[in-house]
Amino acid sequence: MKEVVCNYAIARFRPYRETGEFVNVGLVLVCPQLNYFGYLFETRKHKRITDFFPELELEVFKAGLGGLLQELARITGREQEPETNQYVLREEAEVGMARFRELVRVRETLFQFGQVGTILAVDPRTKLQELFQYYVKRQFAKDREFQELIMRRRLAGFLKDAELDRFYKTDQRLGDESYHVILPFVHFQGNIATKAIKPLHLDKEGPTEIYRHGDAWISAVKRLRQINKAPKRILFTVKAPKGKSKKSAAAEEICKELRALDAMAIPFANSDEILDFARV
DSSP states (O other): OOOEEEEEEEEEEOOOTTTOOOEEEEEEEEEGGGTEEEEEEOOSOOHHHHHHSTTSOHHHHHHHHHHHHHHHHHHHOOSSOOOOSSOOOHHHHHHHHHHHHHHHSOOOSSEEEOOOEEEEESOHHHHHHHHHHHHTSOHHHHHHHHHHHHHHHHHHHHHHHTTOGGGOEEEEEEEOSSOEEEEEEEEEETTEEEEEEEEEEOOOSSHHHHHHHHHHHHHHHHHHHHTTOSOSEEEEEEEOOSSSSHHHHHHHHHHHHHHHTTOEEEETTOHHHHHHHHOO
16 A cells, blocks of 8 residues: 555643643544544553643643543544545545644644644554654653663663772763753762763664764763863763664764764773773
8 A cells, every 4th residue: 555645733731821831642643535533642641741730630631631532532433443445535535634624723722733744654543653652652762761771770780899889970960051961970079070971872773863862962072071061081881783784884973973072982891991991
């Protein structure tokens, strides 16, 4: 089956018009060619809501979301996901698109929809799931944070086993009022940061993701150097793709650029080199 055009909009919970703050809570997607109108919302986990709006009664959110889901069921006229493998007439497609536009139009309510996006998909249901994981579940951030969290825990254990953990403060904010970063392991002499160790996960899905993550830390080191807030010595312990590929080339390029900034970038598995750096 060839790709078809889909339109989608992200649902936002915005209880206070005065501040304009919101949390992404769901997504709607329409494919007029296939007469598909699907939606997904976070209905179980409410911690993001209570963390962001701690003063708000959770029942306000639950009641509002319940009403919105009832409205979506009424608009779509479906209790279950529709089939998506059959094209429909132009007139029927236009009706579906009109319902979608009416739903996502700008209005002052607790739940609002963001700007309409357009995307190609072979299967609209699969694409809806992917967009939901990205915009609501923020899977891209979880994958990155989870992998580096594992690396951080292993590194903490390694420093402890070598009886070096007492020389390092964890999760230290380095920078000034205009710019700062958090580094997981920092050694100080007095009030001056002299060494820092940062796990860096570069074994990602593709070269673009590797460059984006690596570039963020290249930029961070540059900025800390410019404002004279960088530790004298910085070590990045790197997990990179194995073998020769575009991904491994991207990871090596990131490491070279870090080294050009007088930072060390060595494989995460090189425990002896890490130990040599960590000793004080």
